[in-house]
Amino acid sequence: MTTEKMPAARPRALAWQRRRASAARFWRQYRTHRAGLFGLATLALFALLALAAPLIVGSDVADVTGAPGSPLERPSAELPFGADRFGRNLLGLVIWGARVSLLVGLLAAVLSVAIGTVIGVTAGHFRGWYATVVMRITDWFLVMPTLVLAIALATVMSRSLLTIVVAIGVTTWPTTARLVRAQTLAVETRPYIERARALGGGHWHIMSRHVLPNVMPLVLAQTTLIISSAILAEATLAFLGLGDPTVVSWGGLLQDAREAGAVSAGHWWYLVPPGIAIAAVALAFTLCGRAVESVLNPRLGVSR
Numbered sequence: 001m002t003t004e005k006m007p008a009a010r011p012r013a014l015a016w017q018r019r020r021a022s023a024a025r026f027w028r029q030y031r032t033h034r035a036g037l038f039g040l041a042t043l044a045l046f047a048l049l050a051l052a053a054p055l056i057v058g059s060d061v062a063d064v065t066g067a068p069g070s071p072l073e074r075p076s077a078e079l080p081f082g083a084d085r086f087g088r089n090l091l092g093l094v095i096w097g098a099r100v101s102l103l104v105g106l107l108a109a110v111l112s113v114a115i116g117t118v119i120g121v122t123a124g125h126f127r128g129w130y131a132t133v134v135m136r137i138t139d140w141f142l143v144m145p146t147l148v149l150a151i152a153l154a155t156v157m158s159r160s161l162l163t164i165v166v167a168i169g170v171t172t173w174p175t176t177a178r179l180v181r182a183q184t185l186a187v188e189t190r191p192y193i194e195r196a197r198a199l200g201g202g203h204w205h206i207m208s209r210h211v212l213p214n215v216m217p218l219v220l221a222q223t224t225l226i227i228s229s230a231i232l233a234e235a236t237l238a239f240l241g242l243g244d245p246t247v248v249s250w251g252g253l254l255q256d257a258r259e260a261g262a263v264s265a266g267h268w269w270y271l272v273p274p275g276i277a278i279a280a281v282a283l284a285f286t287l288c289g290r291a292v293e294s295v296l297n298p299r300l301g302v303s304r
Helices: 001-031 035-052 092-128 128-143 146-156 161-169 174-187 191-198 204-241 249-260 270-298
Strands: none
Touching: 001 270, 035 092, 035 270, 092 128, 092 161, 092 174, 092 204, 092 249, 092 270, 128 174, 146 161, 146 204, 161 204, 174 204, 191 204, 204 249, 204 270, 249 270
């Protein structure tokens, strides 16, 4: 019985050994990029704050009735970031808002990349009339302003986090589709694809076993870059009043500050913390994405 399991177990063990070696090699190359490490450390800090938010600030941080300060109170030792228009602790709101902003940005980016990957792989594989129709639709989405389309979708749908995710995801996929299609066309010219077809490999086998693994590095790099755009888009939609009013997010805090007249009244502590948080996370994801691109494709020559 042991000898029968050995031939099946060895290929799996070798496959896992190769994956571990590949991951170790990726990390060795990634950590040579100082900007990428800075972005990764920043993301780790924000992720830790988001996960530990219930322990750090408590789940009642958004409660108006138990607000610890007075409306629009300036920063002090008790309230380092000051208070919002309801007297709530802005530091706690920024920490709690990281949960929503990061979650929406991640889910929207995953949805966008998934749509773009499916369309790009199928358009590059099947070609013909299908690729022509799909690429013309992709071109239409490319020339249309993404934010305008997202606002239109968020307006006609109910105000919720799911609406924001869908609105961002279904309007930001064309760039990924174009990149994946170009990579798919390059992969399908290689000899092992012709050999797979000659051996009777079907469309699903070729796309899932040969094309998709070769485009995944590009998809991974594209995901890290799109997350930053998705977070900015979520903040923009929330700032325009199209987000879920029952949850706390960084864009929602900026929208509250605008309604409270913080800009004209000079209440800078209401605007600066969520704005810096959005900019820091977007920059961190961009730095990580550029580092991943450089590791997976050294010919890009991204500076370290």
